[in-house]
Amino acid sequence: MAAARIAAVFLAETRYHVPTDGVPAGNLVLLSGVDNSIVKTATIVDKRPPGDDDGEDAYIFRPLTHFTESVLKVAVEPINPSELPKMLDGIRKINKSYPLVTTKVEESGEHILLGTGELYMDCVLHDLRRLYADMEIRVSDPVTRFCETVVEMSATKCYAVTPNKKNTLTMVAEPLDDGIAHDIESGAVQIRDPVRKTAQFFVDKYGWDLLAARSIWAFGPEENGPNILQDDTLPSEVDKKLLNTVRESIKQGFSWATREGPLCEEPIRNTKFRIMDVRLDPEAIFRGGGQIIPTARRVCYSSFLMASPRxxxxxxxxxxxxxxxxxxxxxxxxxxxxxxxxxxxxxxxxxxxxxxxxxxxxxxxxxxxxxxxxxxxxxxxxxxxxxxxxVPGDPLDREVVIKPLQMASTQATARDFVLKTRRRKGLSEDVSVAKFLEPEFYQSLLESGTLGEP
The missing domain is CATH 3.30.70.240 (Alpha-Beta Plaits)
Structure with missing residues (x-):
């Protein structure tokens, strides 16, 4: 909540703004002077003078939702590098005036604009060039957002040891039932609801076991993200009191992992991560966030890559x-x-x-x-x-040959997308399970033949 003074009121008459000293309820108006603290949507209420209490509460509108998603992506940069601050200011204004635009900076330093389609992006880029930044901008070829998912359960339980070698986390990943991702995103089930209510939803609609439904820890990456973190440990094997002390750290690691997956740093979708076993040091100093968060992320990645990622x-x-x-x-x-x-x-x-x-x-x-x-x-x-x-094809299939300037065959499409996305983001050429697995565990999997990697 922020206090701001309305500097002026205008009526919007197409290309003209007609100043006025006030309008009755039910009209569309332009307000100036209040935009600093508003990004996409906000509710503006009257600030009452002290002592004027008429007993009426201030209610806010529910944030607006849209029936479509921003999936088209372009990178922008100024033709003259010295005009970067001017372009960033323009992007900030675009972010305010277009409700469906998302803006972000990728790790490679690219400034990304996300919109719903070609015509929409045309309008956004025209406004950026002519109205908000008034400068020449170079735009990349359009690409799309991707998501990463799994189609099977992890081939084996995957574990990761913290850097200080005193804690171990074990997880498996598996795909979610059809419809769960949509229910979470649409708000039909919310993690903020009481545990009993959330659990009952999964029991009634998807036939989950009551104990499993009650041990859902988080949705990820955000509260309405289409992934689930579930505690599948047994009280007879794991000290639950000790486990609850690192719950927030594991949730943060899970959220970080689902925000940028291992294939090409795109969000993970439609995946359930189950914590199977946890070994924790009794000393609180040895199981802090710095130890647990990156380890939880790594174990999410390794179990994800062992579950036929797509x-x-x-x-x-x-x-x-x-x-x-x-x-x-x-x-x-x-x-x-x-x-x-x-x-x-x-x-x-x-x-x-x-x-x-x-x-x-x-x-x-x-x-x-x-x-x-x-x-x-x-x-x-x-x-x-x-x-x-x-996308058809296995993104980790190294036998696929991608020929330059030729369309990839149907079964090579996923591999083609992953390699090109990684190249565009400046990541290493290929993704390997070995990077996230413990060395001795990786060796034992190779010897048993579970991994087909060379």
Missing amino acids: LMEPVYSVSMTGPQDSVTSLYNILARRRGHVLSDGPIAGTPLYRVQGLIPVIDSFGFETDLRINTPGQAMVSLVFDRWSV
Whole structure:
């Protein structure tokens, strides 16, 4: 909550702002002087003078939610490096005025803008160049956000030892049931609710065991993140009192791991991490956050990589309306872009057809233009984010050969995406399980043949 003085009130009349001294309720107005403490949305209430208590409480609006997600990503940089502060100020203003834009700085130093689609990003970049920063900006080729997930349970229990060699964490990763991620993200179940209520939700809807449902520690990376951390240890084997002293540290490590996964530092999705065993030093000084947090992150990564990791990409839902002869063009264009049609049919009482389909966001650049050219402008198309879908192929398959300037084969798509994303982010060329496993554990897995790595 912040106090601010409204400097002026305006009525928005398209390109003109008409100043006024006040408006009655129910009108749309522009307020100046209050934007410093507002990022996307806020509720503005009157500040009452001291002693004026009419018994009415101030209520806030629920933060606005949207039916789509920002999945299209571009990196921006100023053509003249000395204008970087000016561009950053412009990006800050863009972040305030576009509700769905997300801005961030990646570890490689790139300034990233995330939007919902091509037209949306066109508007954002136009405003950044002309309205907010008034400068020339270089924009990268558009790419998309990815997510990482698993499709099987970890092949073995994975453990990690803290740097001081006094504590050990053991975990396994497994995929979540269909629908759980959506329920968490939509707020149907919340980690802040009482344990009993959250547990009952999982028991009733997904048939979970009551004990397992009550031992959910966290959703990650945020409170509405589509991953679950669950304590699967038994009181007979683990001192629960001791375990609860490091609970927050393990949760932070889990949150850090799910925010940037091991494949290409993209968020993890739809995965449940189960703590199977914990060995802790009785001395509190030896099990501080500095020891536990990075170890929890490492054990999340190793159990994740042992559970058949896969890459997920965003998919647009395509809705096209046009004459009958444009339907064939859509089929052909979608087939070329890894998309497919779900349904098509005539619209009753008109000569038009409606076609519904799906197309991966990364293959949708230029799709609309392509369709307009092929159907002399007769087809109307809209693209809306629909779901996350697993990319075909194993991202860790080293036998796949990626040839330059050629499209990857279907089963090599995931590997292609992972290598190119890692290259773009300036990470090491390949991801190896050995990096996260304890050396002696890795050796024993190699000898037993569990790992097929050379």
